[in-house]
Each structure stands twice: as structure tokens, then as C-alpha cells.
Amino acid sequence: MVTGAGSERGIGRAVAHRLARDGWSLLLLDVDGGGVRRRADEVARELADGASVLGLACDVTSPDAVAAALAAADEQLPPVAGLVNLAGIPSPTPLLEVTLAEWDRVMAVNATGSLLLVQEAGRRMVAAGHGRIVLTSSVTALDGGGTFSKSAYAAAKAAVLGLARGAARELGPHGVTVNALVPGPVDTDIMGGALDDERKAQMAAGIPAGRVGQPADLAEVAAFLLSDGAGFVNGTTFSVDGGMHMH
Ligand SMILES: NC(=O)c1ccc[n+]([C@@H]2O[C@H](COP(=O)([O-])OP(=O)(O)OC[C@H]3O[C@@H](n4cnc5c(N)ncnc54)[C@H](O)[C@@H]3O)[C@@H](O)[C@H]2O)c1
Numbered sequence: 384m385v386t387g388a389g390s391e392r393g394i395g396r397a398v399a400h401r402l403a404r405d406g407w408s409l410l411l412l413d414v415d416g417g418g419v420r421r422r423a424d425e426v427a428r429e430l431a432d433g434a435s436v437l438g439l440a441c442d443v444t445s446p447d448a449v450a451a452a453l454a455a456a457d458e459q460l461p462p463v464a465g466l467v468n469l470a471g472i473p474s475p476t477p478l479l480e481v482t483l484a485e486w487d488r489v490m491a492v493n494a495t496g497s498l499l500l501v502q503e504a505g506r507r508m509v510a511a512g513h514g515r516i517v518l519t520s521s522v523t524a525l526d527g528g529g530t531f532s533k534s535a536y537a538a539a540k541a542a543v544l545g546l547a548r549g550a551a552r553e554l555g556p557h558g559v560t561v562n563a564l565v566p567g568p569v570d571t572d573i574m575g576g577a578l579d580d581e582r583k584a585q586m587a588a589g590i591p592a593g594r595v596g597q598p599a600d601l602a603e604v605a606a607f608l609l610s611d612g613a614g615f616v617n618g619t620t621f622s623v624d625g626g627m628h629m630h
Pocket residue numbers: 386387388389390391392393394395412413414416421441442443444468469470471472473492519520521522531565566567568569570571572573574
């Protein structure tokens with residue numbers, strides 16, 4: 384199960400393609416963003432030859448929508464064994480100007496959405512005695528932001544880290560691992576458009592690997608964290624940032 388899977392140049396779509404190569408059946412979720420090409424069903428059609436794939440519109444902030452998506456998967460797909468939650472939105476507004484409405488939405492999509500997905504998928508995984516959950520934080524949670532997004536996003540992505548650790552502790556005894564990806568800057572459209580070469584070069588200057596990340600960099604790590612061999616990797620904050628934060 385991959386959320387945020389409908390973005391044309393996003394990490395979720397790359398993860399969906401990577402997992403399809405590993406033979407996973409897939410439930411792909413994304414908001415049906417008016418006018419924006421973020422359609423999970425289109426990505427599902429790209430993959431339909433390789434795996435059994437269901438793409439649905441789902442706002443991860445809605446408990447009813449998340450429950451309905453999982454119920455549809457119960458009907459049409461094998462039991463959910465892995466979740467990669469990539470649905471997320473930024474908050475570029477400076478702290479002293481951020482409105483409560485923006486704060487609430489950023490917390491709802493990034494943090495509350497993670498909770499709802501962990502609960503819906505986690506219940507099924509606990510019942511099965513096996514599961515793999517990957518949540519998505521950000522280097523912004525560690526350094527307070529400034530590049531892509533600011534304080535509200537940092538707070539929401541820090542909440543994701545706490546949730547991942549708590550879930551790892553509570554679900555671990557049931558055979559379910561929970562880890563958090565901590566991406567550095569990745570070349571997607573999350574800020575509303577592609578990064579230009581000048582911006583990429585500026586960002587790369589602060590990254591020991593000498594470049595910004597690509598969605599495929601995250602997809603490889605997500606595929607590993609979902610694999611059978613990753614069963615003893617639990618509660619980690621898995622940096623994929625070219626060495627931006629060494630800890
Ligand atoms: N790109 C980066 O530099 C970067 C760095 C750190 C963390 N991240 C995180 O990685 C994840 C993927 O981001 P991306 O870079 O691929 O950006 P993206 O904008 O391409 O993808 C995010 C996806 O989430 C979806 N989404 C937003 N609100 C949603 C909702 N309410 N319900 C369901 N889906 C929703 C969007 O429609 C979009 O398809 C996000 O959680 C983001 O915060 C990205």
C-alpha cells in the first residue's frame with residue numbers, strides 16, 4: 384500500500400514502480416487534486432501488466448476515506464502486508480505568519496494521516512502476525528527547515544518520527560516493523576514545480592554526496608524496508624540524504 388502515489392514526478396510513484404518490480408500487489412492512494420495530475424488510478428494503469436494494482440482517490444486526513452480504501456483492498460487484493468506512507472504537503476510560510484488553518488492542514492496530512500494509515504493497516508497486520516510500515520519524515524524535522532519548508536512542516540514531520548517510534552515499540556511484538564524515512568532534498572514537485580539547475584546546485588553544495596536526491600533513491604530504501612530480510616530493522620529513522628545529517 385503506497386500513499387501519495389499519484390504524483391507524476393513524486394517519490395510515491397517511484398516506490399510503486401519499484402515495488403511492482405518486486406512482485407507486490409499494490410493499493411495506490413492519492414488525493415484527486417482538482418486539475419493536478421495526481422491520479423493514483425493512472426499510476427495503477429501504468430503498472431497493471433506487472434502486478435495486481437488498485438488505484439483509488441483517498442484523502443488520508445479522512446478516517447472514513449482511509450477505512451473505505453482499506454475495505455476495498457480487502458475485497459480485491461491480498462491481505463495488506465506493507466505500507467509506505469508518502470502523502471505529504473509542505474508549509475513554506477514563515478513561523479510568525481503561519482495561520483492556524485495552514486498549521487491544521489499540514490498536521491492533518493503529514494501527522495494525522497500517518498496515524499490513520501498506521502491504525503487501519505496496523506490492525507490487519509497485527510491480526511496476521513506480520514507487517515512492514517514505512518512512514519515519511521524529513522530532514523526538516525531535524526534541522527528546522529529553511530530550504531523546502533518551515534516550522535509547521537518541521538513540527539508535523541517531527542510528530543511522524545515520534546509516531547514511528549511509538550508504533551515500532553507497540554507493534555513490534557506482533558511481527559510488525561515500523562520505520563521512518565528521513566529524506567533530504569529530493570527532486571520532485573512538492574514545492575509546486577521542478578527545481579531549476581541553479582537551485583539544485585545550491586542545495587547540492589550542502590550535501591556530501593554532491594547532488595540532490597532522486598525518487599529512485601527513496602524507492603530502493605523503501606523496497607528494502609518492506610522486504611522479508613528487514614525484519615530486525617525496527618524504529619529507525621532511516622536517513623536518505625546523501626550525508627546531509629550524519630548521526
Ligand atoms: N521532495 C523532498 O525534498 C522531500 C524531502 C523530505 C520529505 N519529503 C516527503 O516525501 C513525501 C513525498 O513527497 P514528494 O517529494 O514525492 O512530493 P509530491 O508532492 O510529488 O508527492 C506528495 C503526494 O502526496 C499527495 N497528497 C497530498 N495531500 C494528500 C492527502 N490529503 N491525501 C492523500 N494524498 C495526499 C499529493 O497529491 C502528492 O501526490 C512527502 O511526505 C514529503 O513531505 C519530500
